[in-house]
Amino acid sequence: MSNFTKQDLERESQSELGQGHMCTNNIHPHHLKIYRIKKIDGKAQQHWELFSLWLATAEDVANGDAEREDEVLNLSSIEIEFCPFCGTQLSQS
């Protein structure tokens, strides 16, 4: 299982992350992560983002598609107001 941490996600996304929404309806918690964004490039933020994170597996390394396990193959995010898994409105205050 991946050891990719919140700190790793902060470094990779160049964002400072606040509270997370750890949703039990999310069946891919290592791939899809929801966090409140505190800062991007040092500028204060208040919104939430859904991150989609793909990390290299042992198979990717064996296939030559990555140099090491847990290497970030792809990371993207979108701004959200509601959790797409449970429908909860994410706190704006």
Ligand SMILES: [Zn+2]
């Ligand atoms: Zn949720």
